[in-house]
Amino acid sequence: MEKRKKVxxxxxxxxxxxxxxxxxxxxxxxILREILSRVPYRSLCRFRCVSKAWLALxxxxxxxxxxxxxxxGFFCYxxxxxxxxxxxxxxxxxxxxxxxxxxxxxPSLLFVRVRGYCDVTPLHCCGGILLxxxxxxxxxxxxxxxxxxxxxKEIWAVLSVPRNKIMTRLNTARLCFDPAxxxxxxxxxxxxxxxxxxxxxxxxxxxxxxxxxRSEWNPKTLxxxxxxxxxxxNGTLHLVDADHSDADFxxxxxxxxxxxxxxxxGKTWRKIRMxxxxxxxxxxxSQGRLYATHVETEGRCRLSVWVLEDYASGQxxxxxxxxxxxxxxxxxxxxxxHYTLIAIHPECSLxxxxxxxxxxxxxxxxxxxxxxxxxTFGDRQPRRFQPYIxxxxxxxx
Numbered sequence: 001m002e003k004r005k006k007v008x009x010x011x012x013x014x015x016x017x018x019x020x021x022x023x024x025x026x027x028x029x030x031i032l033r034e035i036l037s038r039v040p041y042r043s044l045c046r047f048r049c050v051s052k053a054w055l056a057l058x059x060x061x062x063x064x065x066x067x068x069x070x071x072x073g074f075f076c077y078x079x080x081x082x083x084x085x086x087x088x089x090x091x092x093x094x095x096x097x098x099x100x101x102x103x104x105x106x107p108s109l110l111f112v113r114v115r116g117y118c119d120v121t122p123l124h125c126c127g128g129i130l131l132x133x134x135x136x137x138x139x140x141x142x143x144x145x146x147x148x149x150x151x152x153k154e155i156w157a158v159l160s161v162p163r164n165k166i167m168t169r170l171n172t173a174r175l176c177f178d179p180a181x182x183x184x185x186x187x188x189x190x191x192x193x194x195x196x197x198x199x200x201x202x203x204x205x206x207x208x209x210x211x212x213x214r215s216e217w218n219p220k221t222l223x224x225x226x227x228x229x230x231x232x233x234n235g236t237l238h239l240v241d242a243d244h245s246d247a248d249f250x251x252x253x254x255x256x257x258x259x260x261x262x263x264x265x266g267k268t269w270r271k272i273r274m275x276x277x278x279x280x281x282x283x284x285x286s287q288g289r290l291y292a293t294h295v296e297t298e299g300r301c302r303l304s305v306w307v308l309e310d311y312a313s314g315q316x317x318x319x320x321x322x323x324x325x326x327x328x329x330x331x332x333x334x335x336x337x338h339y340t341l342i343a344i345h346p347e348c349s350l351x352x353x354x355x356x357x358x359x360x361x362x363x364x365x366x367x368x369x370x371x372x373x374x375x376t377f378g379d380r381q382p383r384r385f386q387p388y389i390x391x392x393x394x395x396x397x
Contacts, residue, residue, distance in 0.1 A: 032057060061392075069179075069389045071096055071345055075107065075122050075130070075150075078380035091120065092382065094361070096374065104150050104388065111153040112146055120146075122384075124175045126232050128391025129156065131175035131187060145173055145187060145203075151390040162189050162201040162210065170194075172223040174239070176232050176264045182393035186264050188237060196220040196243065202266050205396045216269035217260045218243070226384070233285045236263045240274070240283060259283065259292075272314040275306040284344035292316065293341050293351065301325050301333055303341075305351065305366060320366045327364070327371040328355070342385040354382075 036044065036057060044058045073096040077089045093107035109120050109132070117134040123145075124131045130150060135143040145159040162171065170192055177185040187203040197215045204211070215221065222243035229240040241258040257274040278294045285291065290308040295301060300323040306316040324339050325332070338356040345352070349366040352374075359377040364370070 033060060036060075069128065069391065070347060071343075072388055072390055073104070074343070074382075075104075075125060075386040075388055076382040077384050078377070078382040091122070092380070093388070094375070094382065094385075104390075106150065106153065109148070109150065112148055112155065115155075115158075117143070117146075121226070122386050123173050123226055124230060125386040125388050126175040127177040127179040127182075128389045128393075129175060129177045129185065130386075131173060133161075133173065145189075147175065147185065147187065149391060149393075149395070150388070151392055154395055156185070156395050157187075157203075157205065159187065159203055160210075162191055170225060172225050172228045172239075174228070174230050174232075174237055176235075176237055178232075178235070179391050179393055182391075182396065184396050188262070188266075190215070190223055192223065196222050200262075200266070211266075213266050217241070217271060221260055229283050231283050231285045231290060233288070233290060236261050236268075238272075238283060238290065241271070272308070275304075275316045275318075282341050282343075286344045286346055286349065291319075291344050293344070295324065295339050295341055295353075297338075298333065301339055303339075303351070303353075303364065320369075322364065322369060324353075327369075343387045346387075346389065352385075354385075 036047075048055045048058045074094045076092055076094055078092040079089055091108050093104040109122075109130075112120050112132065112134060115134075116136055118138055119135040121133045121135075122130050123133055128149070128151060130148050132146045132148065133143055134146045143161055145157075145161055146155060147157040147159070148155045172190040172192065174188050174190075175185060176188065184205045186205070189201040189203075190197050191199045191201060196219050197217065200213050200215050202211050202213060203209070218241075220243045221241050223239055224242050228242070231238040238259055238261050241260050256276075257278055258271045259274055260269070260271045262269050275292050275294070278292055283290060283292050290311070292306045292308070294304045303320075303322045303324055305319045305321075307319045309315055309317045336356075338354075340354045340356070341351060342354060343352045344350065345363075351364045351366065353362055353364065354360070355362060359379075359381070361374045361377070363372050363374055365372070
């Protein structure tokens, strides 16, 4: 009896090993990698725990590089205790799920700081790659633009900063990178004075050098430096013109605002009229289309969202409207409360907004009209949110 029991136990112990060794045995490794490369990265991370065979396959760099990514969270500035009752702004990463370990385990970008920089300021996140302005001496013009990948902790480029006769901080620098075509990236620097853009400098990873060019927009086009609204979509950079010196109004008295665009090659420049009455919102992209949003600061604090249905003609269509106060169940707008729209989800109809009074990050589903709480900030006071989607592409050669 004991001998039979021992035989059964031995067979049970062998079964997992047999199952593990036979997993995927009827499929070629190339087919398995092709299947897994279509699985979202978060799922791959969970699959690694199944067995040693799954761990090996899901850790394959070729699989990881092609694995589709989704919005993971936001880089932002928030306040931290530094001792002695003092607080200081520092880089943070806000995990979108609100739980679990974030995909960015180094939100301070230490792998960049160790190169001798005392301050690292993210300027633009495009396709999972960060463009930062890095200072060697605080509050000086002695710095570099650094292109880096937070997911792999690689520095892709360290670039000299085109000089501005007034001050470097007036420059607006933006990155163009498409993870679907990861062979190259371009950095545009719009060198401007208080009167508008003076010149444009473009760095291409193909040539490894800066090229000067003239802007073909209105000479008074003005961008807001680090706070400039920007979207890179379909090989074209889209920015919002902040110049109101020669403000145009339509026949109803609405202020006309413009979105200016330039393609990755710096050859096609155009402007697209924004929807009327947009002055407290942002532009974003979702599911391959451009969106513009606006939220009223008075009355019912109405949220409005437009989608650019016809890109060629610049025709916007109102997608949805909703009262933030009604969604929050409040009878009126509280004094000092602000509603700040910060992003739109690139893959679904979600708008992200910050409610200042409750210090809360929330999402609004345009399809279901549902408002959900993601997390609260406490006393961290985050600002300058940069949506982040991880990228595991190889560094362009």
